[in-house]
Amino acid sequence: MDCHVEILSFSITFAFALYSCFNHFGEILTKEADIEAHRSEVLNFTHIQVIDQRARLLDRSAITVTRVSLKGTLGADSIEDEMGYARVWQNIGGKMKxxxxxxxxxx
Structure with a gap:
């Protein structure tokens, strides 16, 4: 979990300005809500397998597109699905976030 926290910029807005994200339900999450879902184990992955990953390096940033196979739980429901993740990374203070x-x- 700490790794998840460290790579997220404190100002992030997935799919908006600096750290929020659109999840697969179409909801916009803040960094805090994303981290809390994992920390509280409302969302708990028991298996993650990277199927395909592509990266495009830019000047001080990068874009990754990753397809994964996931197993785990979301609340009381079991999940087993293939998901696609797109991330924009930026060099902030010498670390990619x-x-x-x-x-x-x-x-």
Missing amino acids: IISGHCSSAM
């Missing part, structure tokens, strides 16, 4: 993101079903 996610500043924007999007998640959707890949099936």
